[in-house]
């Protein structure tokens with residue numbers, strides 16, 4: 716029987732190491748090589764920090780893949796191609812690899828870009844995905860906010876692209892719950908928009924959920940919106956609260 720190399724993208728959950736799924740943990744522990752995205756040389760990868768309690772350093776190799784935090788395709792494409800080439804060469808013909816990332820791999824995750832490059836390289840690597848607990852599910856749980864009930868509708872949008880009051884008003888007309896991901900630097904604009912809409916107290920703001928630095932705020936009036944971190948999101952709900 717011919718063996719083939721495998722690469723499993725594992726959603727680690729939002730930050731608490733215990734929020735990895737059992738399937739994810741098993742796949743992580745079965746891997747020979749663990750690949751983690753790294754935004755800048757020298758920075759410890761966040762995915763690595765979350766997965767650390769589950770890694771056996773004596774048996775498993777950790778390979779950091781440098782991936783710039785930019786929207787510039789001219790920089791990103793070569794970085795993805797180089798990362799895919801590294802994976803192919805580390806896995807060889809029959810090793811098992813795992814690519815670790817926050818939350819769910821297919822929700823605004825980095826893995827899809829990498830997967831595309833593996834396809835373009837015609838790599839003989841079997842790809843599998845293990846879903847993960849998303850940041851907004853963990854945030855709703857930590858803050859005690861229902862996401863959707865009965866026949867309600869919910870939408871997930873990247874806040875960095877949709878922050879003004881008109882856009883939010885339109886979304887809240889159509890959906891009982893709006894999840895604004897990638898809130899970070901967009902927070903001042905989000906707060907201004909919610910204030911204009913009179914919704915500052917129908918909000919859950921969550922920062923670094925599941926990490927020691929976690930911050931959950933239910934009333935945006937009590938939050939300084941300046942310089943919030945990238946790992947933050949806002950859930951606005953005009954449907955029933957508890």
Ligand SMILES: C[S@@+](CC[C@H](N)C(=O)[O-])C[C@H]1O[C@@H](n2cnc3c(N)ncnc32)[C@H](O)[C@@H]1O
Pocket residue numbers: 729730817818819820821822823824848849850851895896897898899921922923924925926945946947948
């Ligand atoms: C590149 S996306 C990754 C999303 C991730 N795949 C998921 O399933 O949640 C990054 C955004 O996810 C959200 N996020 C991820 N982890 C988070 C956490 N621990 N706390 C708060 N927000 C988080 C933030 O909105 C952040 O800007």
